[in-house]
Amino acid sequence: MTFMPAKFDFHTHTLYSDGASTVALMVEAAEARGLEAIALTDHGFELSMGIPREKLASMLRDIEIAREDAGIQVLAGIEANVVDEWGTIDVNDESSRKLDILLVSIHRLGRARNPTEIARDYLMRATNAIEHHKFDVFVHPFYFHHYLAPHLLPEDLEDFVRLAAGHEVAMEINIKYRTPDEEFLRLCLREGVKLSVGTDAHTPGEVGRVDWALGVLRRLGAKREDLILDSFLR
Ligand SMILES: [Zn+2]
């Protein structure tokens, strides 16, 4: 059977953080592109461009309204940021309980040293985040100004992927940064880690432009059940 492209976009930003558009227009764009589902996932509370804590209720209300009008699945999410080497994230349990989907990513590391040390710092923070927090998708994996996975040992990457599998954390194919590489994704599929797709769109024009990810999934021989989409469809 040929690969059935499941079109969804689980990583988008709006005016609530550093996006350029409203929730309503992002959802409209997703529908126009024929997506099955979209997640609105503005940055967490601690980043300077993140959503202010006191605006969470208003964001959830906007998403609820957009959902009522939409003919597709609309998820309320946040892209939480890992804030320290212990893997602490900037969205607490009380806030994350109000969300349909929680993404986690790394936008900040310790002081820059050589590429191997940067990559190991990244891996430690990501590992600790998975061990200490419940979340759905680790996004733009191993991307920090450039792709870090080649600076890590294959066995360390394998341990990381097995950890993600054990904690049911999916890995994202990120279209903005074109990461991770196919070797890493193949490892994910082998170890039973589900895959997500995210454009990281900051404008309606970018929403749902997932063709690159679909090409990757086709080459990997991924099946629909390898994606996290179905567990979020109602
Ligand atoms: Zn990000």
Ligand SMILES: [Zn+2]
């Ligand atoms: Zn993002």
